[in-house]
Amino acid sequence: MLRITELKLPLDHADEALRPAIVQRLGIADADLLDFTLFKRSYDARKKNSELQFIYTLDLNVRDEAALLAKFADDRNVGPAPDVSYKVVGHAPEGLTERPVVVGFGPCGIFAGLLLAQMGFRPIVLERGKEVRQRTKDTWGLWRKSVLNPESNVQFGEGGAGTFSDGKLYSQIKDPLHHGRKVLHEFVKAGAPEEILYVSKPHIGTFRLTGMVETMRQEIEALGGEIRFEHKVTDLLIDGEQLHGVVLENGEQIASRHVVMALGHSARDTFRMLHARGVFMEAKPFSIGFRIEHPQGLIDQARLGKYAGHPKLGAADYKLVHHAKNGRSVYSFCMCPGGTVVAATSEPGRVVTNGMSQYSRNERNANSGIVVGITPEVDYPGGPLAGIELQEQLESKAYLLGGSNYQAPAQLVGDFIANTPSTALGEVEPSYKPGVSLGDLALSLPDFAIEAIREALPAFDKQIRGFARADAILTGIETRTSSPLRITRGADYQSLNMKGLFPAGEGAGYAGGILSAGVDGIRIAEAVARSMLGLD
Structure with a gap:
């Protein structure tokens, strides 16, 4: 070829x-x-x-x-042409009694479970949240009625956090074995449009993702796998440095010497359990900031000029970076063309934002995270759980600033730059539900982050005219850009000090987005298969 x-x-x-x-x-x-x-x-x-x-x-x-x-x-x-076809590691032998366990059914857990099922290992998948249809109802309960279900929301449930996002399917990870193509082909098989195989920045959107994850679940089950919803893992079965299984919240024990921990970045209680059980982990950098909203037409005009609105191009996106004088880097994160800002908390008494788009990307506003990179050495020393504690403090403060009712604190860009609390909206209407409470966002983040973002917004305006327009909206806060820790693994993809535990995906610190999480799920499934087949 x-x-x-x-x-x-x-x-x-x-x-x-x-x-x-x-x-x-x-x-x-x-x-x-x-x-x-x-x-x-x-x-x-x-x-x-x-x-x-x-x-x-x-x-x-x-x-x-x-x-x-x-x-x-x-x-x-x-x-x-390079060979990008998928090469299977092997197949489970007849009579194999041990079944691998996958904890978490987000993109990483889905692909770990799917690949293990396709290789004949009949995985047991444990998901703390609900199946995607019921989960969607619970998520809308927060957005429409300010009622939070801590186990069924944007973060927890079938499909993971990626289900309520822009559905981006591109990444900058190194992928020498072309596992990303396998991810895309499985998505197309599950109902995604074929164009995701060739457009430069493919995306799916929330409504299509919900049907796709159901289809992939059905394939896992048809191949002998099992998905158990509302099954929360609360402990490990350990003998020395060998994992023997997991314990569920209801007391049930499931034995397995091969457990994939495909946690999302918000599984804080599970991180704490793993840390208490001695699993090695370390703090890692992440970012904090706000969501910014502009009219999508402004972004289209700035990026595409006379081609703005062309049906073959769709809604325009952007990627921005600024290195501030105080040494901090400010950048756009998870940009959602024609989308909405959503309430993404999974814990009572806290406010977190994220961005979401449908496949059509036809909502009136563009939104993106505008975030500042922070590091454990400088900003949250104190061990592997210190980043989680910082996130919790900031999210609790945002809840109070928003009015203690899951509304989010917000401010107009012009007022934010001028260090003046906002009292009224302009032409740009915030899309965040349950709603926003205007005020002073300088109270929501550390001073160094506020200083860096204030400097970055006018700099971004030089690249996208109108980016710092006075009535653009900043909504706080964005804290769950990535996991604040890494459950470190070795060359065999197992925990450094707990044999049989396979940390994977975004929560373990090895992915950032749907595609990279799916690729890591494939890698981890292959590692489990090699171990179970004695190929290591």
Whole structure:
């Protein structure tokens, strides 16, 4: 198979124009192009006055591949296509009685369970929250009625935190074995649009994700796996440094010498249990800040110019970074075009924000986290749980500032920069539900974070005109950007001091987003399979 990269066509080209463009590029007869597959499609909007073009990467089957490879030997944009197909580690032997346990059914746990099921290991998946349909009702209960269910919300339940997000499916992780392609193919099989296989920044959106995770659950069950909802793990069964199983909140014990801990970054009680049981973990950096909202049209115009609103491009996004004078880095995080800011707490008496979009991305506002990086050495010394304690303190303060009713504290950008409490909204309407309480966000975060964000917003305005417009909305607070700790694992993917415990995903500090969590789920499933098959 041959691969062509950097093949450019006008933005409004007809679908049938791709084949003749390939034929012309290679200088072959149409009959010699047997078939082709679209691997990637992107565009570059950085040059404001240039004509936008789609840029394609395509994989081809041709009649005389060897001759074409020789012809284009010096052309870096034509060459052999890499093999991105998934290679299974092995299959469970007949009669195997031990079943691996997967704790958590977010993206990492889903893919760990799915791959183990596909290899015949019949995993038992334990999820503290509810199945996705009931979980969605509980989540809307907080957004619409200010009623929080601590075990069924944005953070906990089938699909994990990624279910209530923009559904982004791209990452900057190193992926030499192309596990990301396996993730995308499984999503398409479960109902995602095929375009996620080739668009440069694929996304799905919440409504589609809910149906997809149900389909993937059904496949795990059809292959002999088992998913148990409302089954919270509260302890470990340990003999020396060997894990033998887990204990549930109801007292039930499940024996297994292979337990995947695919925790989300909000499983604070489970982190504390693991720490109390002596599992090695260490504090890691994370970020804190706010959500910012602008009219989506402002972002479209700034990023796409005359192409703003083009149906083939959709809602525009952005990625911004500023290095402040006080040494802090401020950056945009989890940008959601045409989306909403959502209440994302999982604990009573605390306020946390996140961003969410549907597949259409057609809500009136764009939103993004504007966050400041913090480190354990400087900002929260005191051991592996110190970051959790800082998050809890800040989220409790935000709850009080919002009025102690799950409303979020908010402030207009112009007032925030001028250090003046806000008393009235402008044209930009905040999307956060249950609602916002205007005031002074400087009270919600440490002084160094406020100082850095105040400096960053006008700097970002130089890149996106209107970013620091006076009536844009800041909503507080964003604290769960990533896990504040890492449950460190070795080369065999097991805990450094607890054999049989396989820390995985975002909560363990090894992923950040749906795609990277799914990839880590595949890696961890392979590690479990190798261990159970004696391949280590």
